Amino acid sequence: MSLADQVLAVNDDLPIRTHLPVHSGKVRSVYWLTDADSQRLIKEKGYDVAPDAPLAIMVISDRISAFDCIWHGEGGLKGVPGKGAALNAISNHWFKLFKDSGLADSHILDIPHPFVWIVQKAKPVMIEAICRKYITGSMWRAYSKGEREFCGIALPDGLEKDKQLPELLITPSTKGILKGIPGVPEADDVNITRQNIEDNFAAFNFSSADDINRYETLLKEGFGVISEALAAVGQTFVDTKFEFGYVTDAAGNEKLIYMDEVGTPDSSRIWDTAEYDAGNIVENSKEGFRQFLLNHFPDPDILLNKDRMPERDALARDNALPVESLMDVSRTYIGIAEKITGQPIHLSDNPKQEIIDILKAEYGLID
Incomplete structure (x- = not known):
């Protein structure tokens, strides 16, 4: 099992039943369910939403974006191991705390897998x-x-x-x-x-x-x-x-x-x-990765100047970063997620297959 295999880099090609194009953002992809599937799940799972509310499956990835670009590493590493699971775990933790504290709900209705949310259209x-x-x-x-x-x-x-x-x-x-x-x-x-x-x-x-x-x-x-x-x-x-x-x-x-x-x-x-x-800034966030990029390239203005976006896109596309730089991010994200949630973050051997199996067996969303 190579490191690259443990990373979910492409998340817009899952065989989830949908009648609309998959919307893929920098990190998450959204699959809008058919009206029939939305209404069936609302009934079956008892979600507190309007009976005709549109639902979607939101799948996170391990991609890393910074300065509006997606970055990759050497050896075919297309993301950061554990990043997606860590991000979802942290958000889940805070959304639950908000709800328990009487603040407000979130768009999340269900969490079938550490990489997956079922959400309502907002x-x-x-x-x-x-x-x-x-x-x-x-x-x-x-x-x-x-x-x-x-x-x-x-x-x-x-x-x-x-x-x-x-x-x-x-x-x-x-x-x-x-x-x-x-x-x-x-x-x-x-x-x-x-x-x-x-x-x-x-x-x-x-x-x-x-x-x-x-x-x-x-x-x-x-x-x-x-x-x-x-x-x-x-x-x-x-x-x-x-x-x-x-x-x-x-x-x-x-x-x-x-x-x-x-x-x-x-x-x-x-x-x-x-x-x-003690007078030191130790980042437990993506800011550490941004600082690495600013120091890694000889002309940091490319990353900071919006007028140089074509050059920035080329920089991200044409430069495979050292594996250790992405593993630094992995350690940061997993470390802070485990501190916040008090639970270990498990790296999956094949996250995509796990997602397909769960959505098929428990939600009937895979043909």
């Missing part, structure tokens, strides 16, 4: 909701060049790199390209202010203006729940991205939920607290 809020407790990364880079206003929030002079901010900040950006919103550029991932959202709440897919407060509450309380739990295992929650959407439950009530993923090394910065207290 109406997404078109905002990447970013919460920051420390000044670091892109915010520090902008601050150090003299910027003092972020998403309509004024920051004082005298802040220090990697230190705690005066308060927990919400710095939202657009999810996808939104058109026709005054003052908001038509580009993906541009910073927006709370005023932008209030003035155009429907354009961001909020059902009501009151839900802006609700999303901010869920963001701050979710951040707090994760922060407290991480502190208990010697980790510092630095910043994170949340996404939200709307679903309708079996009784016909619309509700705002958490979706995508939460509190993972892909969507957050997590620092080792003891090291931080």
Whole structure:
């Protein structure tokens, strides 16, 4: 069994019964079930959703993306062993904790396999909701060049790199390209202010203006729940991205939920607290891999400059990274997942076949 065999790199070719094209993102692929299969599973499994709700199978992969590119390693290694299982395990843990803490539900209805979620279709809020407790990364880079206003929030002079901010900040950006919103550029991932959202709440897919407060509450309380739990295992929650959407439950009530993923090394910065207290930054997140890439290539501007995207794509396509660099990521992801969940992450010998067997035998979704 080679290392490459243990990695699920291609996740959009499973023989799951679907009538729509498979949607493949950077890390996950989504298979929309037929209406008949959705309705059958809702009935059989007793999911708390509208009887005609569209369901999907979401399959994670072990691919690693950074700087908007997918990277690969030497020896045919197309991803990071254990990464997918670690990400799903962490998200599952936090989504359950949110629900148990009375915050909100998520889009996940069922977890047939460590790589697989059964999800309900949600109406997404078109905002990447970013919460920051420390000044670091892109915010520090902008601050150090003299910027003092972020998403309509004024920051004082005298802040220090990697230190705690005066308060927990919400710095939202657009999810996808939104058109026709005054003052908001038509580009993906541009910073927006709370005023932008209030003035155009429907354009961001909020059902009501009151839900802006609700999303901010869920963001701050979710951040707090994760922060407290991480502190208990010697980790510092630095910043994170949340996404939200709307679903309708079996009784016909619309509700705002958490979706995508939460509190993972892909969507957050997590620092080792003891090291931080000693004056060192030890990343238990993808930031460590980003730093490796910036140091690995002679011209890091290619990775940071959006105008050089064709060169960046070529860099990712044409350069197989050292296996050890991807194994470093593997150790980081598996290590933090096991700390958070208290459970071991098992590497599967053949994840794809396992997924097919379970979805066929227990869910009747494979012809």
